Amino acid sequence: MNSDLTVLDNPVAESLLAAHAHLARRAGQAATYLPGVATFCALPTEPGPADWADLARLLGHGGFADMFSNTALPPADWEPVFELEGRQMLWRGGHPTGEPRPADGVSLVELGPDDVPEMLDLVERAEPGPFGTRTRELGTYLGIRARGTLVAMAGERLRPPGWTEISAVCTAPEARGQGHAARLVSALVARILSGGEQPFLHVAEANAGAIALYERLGFKTRAAVTFRGFRTP
Structure with missing residues (x-):
């Protein structure tokens, strides 16, 4: 068993940095998948205001940010769409x-x-x-x-x-x-x-x-x- 479990704490970001880099769109440290592939977005585990601004520019006005299991919460002017409890x-x-x-x-x-x-x-x-x-x-x-x-x-x-x-x-x-x-x-x-x-x-x-x-x-x-x-x- 791979002993490095830390990559599972932010699996979308880790995927877009490695195996799925060819399927990524990027702006600064923000990333998301190409249209039609997946809606998941990635930011650093503890993103700052600049990171959220980069993601907003990447997605455009009213864009959907599927943050998957990232625990960070966006600025107050981002509209919540869904919240679902799950397990890994x-x-x-x-x-x-x-x-x-x-x-x-x-x-x-x-x-x-x-x-x-x-x-x-x-x-x-x-x-x-x-x-x-x-x-x-x-x-x-x-x-x-x-x-x-x-x-x-x-x-x-x-x-x-x-x-x-x-x-x-x-x-x-x-x-x-x-x-x-x-x-x-x-x-x-x-x-x-x-x-x-x-x-x-x-x-x-x-x-x-x-x-x-x-x-x-x-x-x-x-x-x-x-x-x-x-x-x-």
Whole structure:
């Protein structure tokens, strides 16, 4: 296990500085992803007024600043958009048990550019969280097809040094209860480990079912986090 946990305290900034630098827009020490990739913004852990001003210039008037789990609060004239309690979980070993075997006609596949329309349709129906037209560029995305139709997916998102986040875990309403999420997460864990990195993820505190699944698959809670979003003045 990578002993450097500090990069997980500000994973968006660490990702944009390293593995995702080619997907970043910058102004001073402020950064965000290119349009369509992700809405997450990054600032130093303890930003000053100049840093918030740089981010405001980067996003433009009324721009959406998705601060992810950064604990810093913006100036008073930034409009709050959302606040969501969650947790950060790290994979500590283990394996799924008791998952049903895939039915006939069900296959696990790697998703590519041609699959984006189906991925966006699945996201709209399953609502796993933010996902744009270019989000799949953040890493590898895997899907489960049932007789050719995409019914579940999960993929790699943030990439702070030594770590890879699993995200966008979702299953179409009509295909739930068949073990698809467990198979996808397990496949991604194996892939991440084979690349020499460690898996982690974030989950909303209210999603008790997902938390229980991740714990069964070997994830343990590292920290409580609060996700926040704002609009620039």
